[in-house]
Amino acid sequence: MKLNYKNRISLRLIIASALIVALSFFIIYEVAHWTILFNIDQRLSEELKEHEGQISIIDGEVRFVHKGEWEEREHREIQFNPIYIEIVDKKGNSLDKSPNLGEVNLLFRPDYSDPNKGFNLSLKQGEVRQMQIALNNGDQGVGYLMIATSFSNQSLLLNNLKKILFLLFPLILFSLYLTLRYLAGKSIEPVLYITEKAKEITTKNINERIQLPKHQDEIKDLSMAINDLLDRLEKAMEREKQFTSDASHELRTPLSVLKGNFEVLIRKSREPQEYVSKITSGLKTIDHLNSVLDQLLSLARLQTESIDLHEVDLIYLVEEIVGSVKEHQNFRNISIENQLDQPVYVLSNENALSMVFQNLLENSLKYSQNDSDVQIRIKKSPSGVDVDICDHGIGIEPEHITKIFNPFFRGDSSILGRIKGAGLGLSIVKRLCDDLKIQIEVKSEKDNGTIFTLKFDESLIQS
Numbered sequence: 001m002k003l004n005y006k007n008r009i010s011l012r013l014i015i016a017s018a019l020i021v022a023l024s025f026f027i028i029y030e031v032a033h034w035t036i037l038f039n040i041d042q043r044l045s046e047e048l049k050e051h052e053g054q055i056s057i058i059d060g061e062v063r064f065v066h067k068g069e070w071e072e073r074e075h076r077e078i079q080f081n082p083i084y085i086e087i088v089d090k091k092g093n094s095l096d097k098s099p100n101l102g103e104v105n106l107l108f109r110p111d112y113s114d115p116n117k118g119f120n121l122s123l124k125q126g127e128v129r130q131m132q133i134a135l136n137n138g139d140q141g142v143g144y145l146m147i148a149t150s151f152s153n154q155s156l157l158l159n160n161l162k163k164i165l166f167l168l169f170p171l172i173l174f175s176l177y178l179t180l181r182y183l184a185g186k187s188i189e190p191v192l193y194i195t196e197k198a199k200e201i202t203t204k205n206i207n208e209r210i211q212l213p214k215h216q217d218e219i220k221d222l223s224m225a226i227n228d229l230l231d232r233l234e235k236a237m238e239r240e241k242q243f244t245s246d247a248s249h250e251l252r253t254p255l256s257v258l259k260g261n262f263e264v265l266i267r268k269s270r271e272p273q274e275y276v277s278k279i280t281s282g283l284k285t286i287d288h289l290n291s292v293l294d295q296l297l298s299l300a301r302l303q304t305e306s307i308d309l310h311e312v313d314l315i316y317l318v319e320e321i322v323g324s325v326k327e328h329q330n331f332r333n334i335s336i337e338n339q340l341d342q343p344v345y346v347l348s349n350e351n352a353l354s355m356v357f358q359n360l361l362e363n364s365l366k367y368s369q370n371d372s373d374v375q376i377r378i379k380k381s382p383s384g385v386d387v388d389i390c391d392h393g394i395g396i397e398p399e400h401i402t403k404i405f406n407p408f409f410r411g412d413s414s415i416l417g418r419i420k421g422a423g424l425g426l427s428i429v430k431r432l433c434d435d436l437k438i439q440i441e442v443k444s445e446k447d448n449g450t451i452f453t454l455k456f457d458e459s460l461i462q463s
């Protein structure tokens with residue numbers, strides 16, 4: 001059976017309410033039952049003490065001191081709460097009893113004597129509660145005094161209370177179910193509003209948001225969480241649109257150049273040197289396209305693949321990457337300043353971390369003026385270990401520092417226009433750093449160089 005959320009809440013609440021009501025009714029009945037028995041037993045105990053003092057034992061026979069008291073009205077007539085008295089010997093044979101018992105005898109229970117607690121039994125007069133104590137002559141028992149009073153009214157009261165509670169139980173539960181179902185419906189109205197509003201938001205109106213309720217509660221937290229999600233989705237869609245536009249531009253421009261060169265070549269016959277020049281230019285354009293496509297594929301893989309983390313020797317990896325980059329960069333000078341006195345092992349991914357260092361080094365070398373040196377500093381920091389990649393290049397405009405990690409962003413200076421690149425290297429670096437839990441910071445001054453800092457906090461350092 002499938003129930004909606006409102007009915008499931010109501011069902012759970014009604015089950016809990018049923019248990020609470022049943023326990024409450026049980027406690028009410030038991031308290032009433034105990035109170036009635038306590039009051040009757042207290043009264044019987046007082047009667048026992050009173051009549052025990054009126055009993056004498058002469059020559060082993062048990063008798064009342066004043067027989068005339070048996071003729072008292074309370075013993076001769078049936079009253080609202082009559083008292084029944086009987087004296088028996090040790091074997092239970094009746095020695096004397098109150099006239100209101102008539103031919104009926106009370107129930108004798110051998111070896112039972114308790115002046116504070118009675119028991120119930122049925123007589124011709126109806127249900128009664130009886131109490132019994134032993135009568136002793138010195139250390140020798142000679143008989144028992146039994147006293148009882150009517151329990152019919154109290155028993156009727158308890159039975160009526162039980163019936164009322166049984167009748168009230170389903171009525172209360174049904175009333176509670178209707179009330180709780182209504183309240184559950186009112187409680188989930190904000191959730192239904194959020195659901196309907198969320199269904200209305202599509203890619204065409206993703207800028208719309210769910211109105212926040214005025215109360216600071218879980219519903220407001222849910223609304224804020226959904227709005228935050230919509231903010232992230234909107235930004236992701238904007239980045240995707242911008243990425244698609246930039247990628248189209250980055251690919252379309254060299255293709256247009258290729259097409260133009262080929263169209264020029266086929267219009268008329270040309271000198272061999274001109275053919276060589278155009279083909280050489282075309283090959284460079286194709287190399288640029290291959291570079292752009294490789295980086296686009298790298299970005300696509302980063303968005304779909306998960307990175308396996310393991311222990312990596314940070315200093316050894318930096319030295320290895322520096323040697324590889326120097327070999328492919330005509331042995332440009334890249335210095336390493338290791339301020340640590342021992343090896344450092346970090347929880348990372350060797351291939352991904354190598355790509356980060358390689359892209360940052362190539363970026364620093366590319367934008368360094370007059371083939372100036374690039375320096376790497378490995379140092380201790382308050383939060384862990386930092387690695388600085390420093391160059392003395394053209395620097396970055398202050399307003400561009402927050403944009404350099406966006407795909408295809410390259411700035412708009414004339415110097416940048418003469419340097420080949422697709423603007424994807426730093427995007428790959430930022431994505432890898434996020435996946436590896438590495439914080440990356442940038443400090444730069446125009447025409448005075450740039451410092452990229454990779455911060456490995458203590459949670460990444462392996463002891």
